[in-house]
Amino acid sequence: MARAAAFFVLDEDLPFLTGLDAKVAALVAPVLADMGFELVRVAILGRESPTVQIMADRADGTLIAIEDCEQISHAVGAVLDVEDPLPGAWTLEVSSAGIDRPLTRTKDWNRFAGHLAKAEVNLPIDGRRRFAGIVLGAGDGFGRLRLDDGAEVALPLADLRRARLVLTDELIAATAHMMGARDGAGDAQEAPDHMTHAKPGRSPARKTH
Numbered sequence: 001m002a003r004a005a006a007f008f009v010l011d012e013d014l015p016f017l018t019g020l021d022a023k024v025a026a027l028v029a030p031v032l033a034d035m036g037f038e039l040v041r042v043a044i045l046g047r048e049s050p051t052v053q054i055m056a057d058r059a060d061g062t063l064i065a066i067e068d069c070e071q072i073s074h075a076v077g078a079v080l081d082v083e084d085p086l087p088g089a090w091t092l093e094v095s096s097a098g099i100d101r102p103l104t105r106t107k108d109w110n111r112f113a114g115h116l117a118k119a120e121v122n123l124p125i126d127g128r129r130r131f132a133g134i135v136l137g138a139g140d141g142f143g144r145l146r147l148d149d150g151a152e153v154a155l156p157l158a159d160l161r162r163a164r165l166v167l168t169d170e171l172i173a174a175t176a177h178m179m180g181a182r183d184g185a186g187d188a189q190e191a192p193d194h195m196t197h198a199k200p201g202r203s204p205a206r207k208t209h
Helices: 002-010 019-034 066-083 106-111 169-183
Strands: 037-045 051-058 090-096 116-125 128-139 142-147 152-156 160-165 196-201
Touching: 019 037, 019 051, 019 066, 051 066, 066 090, 106 128, 106 142, 116 142, 116 152, 128 152, 152 160
Parallel strands: 051 090
Antiparallel strands: 037 051, 090 196, 116 128, 116 160, 128 142, 142 152
16 A cells, blocks of 8 residues: 555656545546546545545546536445445545646646646745745646745645645636637637535445455
8 A cells, every 4th residue: 555655646647645545546546547537636524424525637637527527426436335445424526626726736737837826835835834826837746836026936745735726817718728629619618617526425334344
């Protein structure tokens, strides 16, 4: 399992995760890949009857639709039922990354270079934890931002508490253009924001071993 965690650190196509999140991601990512999707984020919230949040994109980086959420939910739910990484009852939530998406992977930082983002680190850098600025890309384990004063900061991806794009007209236009290109539309339509599909997972009555 330690090798799996290290793999998530090094692969720019997967989010950096540890512990149970990484274990669930290792089960979910291959399933999504086989279906033509990518894993953007995994979060497990709560201890009693936890909620497993799965965020995904299409393999081409475009936003998924509610029908995709439902398809992913059924496939991922079946895998989690069989592999049983979570005790007791749980709820699965599958969603699109949305326009103002989290930046969880190296490829996200590179793909959205030039757009505004906010980030927070666990350990202070020069006395501060929160940063906002223009995304400059990522590499060697660091995401880079150009701050309002023109200074540049390198944030360790392994120490990010959160990082997310800020919704701007430029970001909406870029996302809408990408969605229009995917659909082969002559005029790009405004892209949908966040979509979620939830389903209960596993009965509270657990099987015995």
